[in-house]
Amino acid sequence: MNGDAKTDERDTISVDGTMAYFKALGVGLEDASMLVCNFFKCLETSEAFSPGPLYLPGSIDFVNLQVPMEIVQAPTVGEISKQGFIEGWKAVGADTIPKQKAYVTKQVGKLSTDMDLFKRVYRHVFVCAREKGQKAISLENALTYWQIIFSPPGKPWVTASTDWLKLWSEFLTATWTKSVNKDMWNQTFEFAQKTMQDETLGFWSEESAWPGVIDEFVAYAKEKRGDVPMETD
Incomplete structure (x- = not known):
């Protein structure tokens, strides 16, 4: 040493x-x-x-x-x-x-x-x-670390038509009230890699073994991107 x-x-x-x-x-x-x-x-x-x-x-x-x-x-x-x-x-x-x-x-x-x-x-x-x-780590800290690690010199979480990190951050800020555990942190990376390979979300299905928070995010992202009609009261 x-x-x-x-x-x-x-x-x-x-x-x-x-x-x-x-x-x-x-x-x-x-x-x-x-x-x-x-x-x-x-x-x-x-x-x-x-x-x-x-x-x-x-x-x-x-x-x-x-x-x-x-x-x-x-x-x-x-x-x-x-x-x-x-x-x-x-x-x-x-x-x-x-x-x-x-x-x-x-x-x-x-x-x-x-x-x-x-x-x-x-x-x-x-x-x-x-x-x-x-x-686990707090959501506030997790969001900050995601902003940093998914920026250069790391791999930005964006595709041709979608800023996935922005959507993910907005979704969690609006809906997630818990901390972020290791599994959620790791699965976020796996999901991010999939979206960067296929931004149409063709890899996702209701039968997929993704955490519930990611299933909910998929619905949110599809709505925000206009993939499905916006719900109205």
Whole structure:
């Protein structure tokens, strides 16, 4: 492990080590540092860290940060375990900072075209977004993360005639009163990929095994797009 990445008794990289490491990788130091500092400030004051709109950096810097965090399987924003660090970089054959920086840069460049990579990073965003001890994230935070991850350098959730992310956000804001759990987060990605392959929704049927919220969204989207007549009282 790089000498700057000092570990504490919990065998995790320290705050200073984490910030120095982000700087070395060139993943938006100022924004990443702000996020890390807010995280550890909450730890020091025993407050719950809730990464919401006020804490999130720009989409490019945030996604750049998520790429190495997925590689090392960081359990939360600003925390990297020694084991995750060693095993993650060993798996991709990058044992020095220059190699790791080059690898991250290459991966970021592939996010919008390599769907397996994008899926891994997308799923890990949920891991980092959860508050400690929680199994779900608030709808407000989920909407914010979706706006960021479905923007460049990620894959925008749009097709020739439909801004799916806009419709999805409007639908959930108007109808969804619960938090977003892991299954809903993951299934949203699967549905997004399907819509980008077939915006006619020909892949969907009432017999499909989609979550109920997606079935309801399909009806909403068809109505908004004019695929079915608007209901009137």
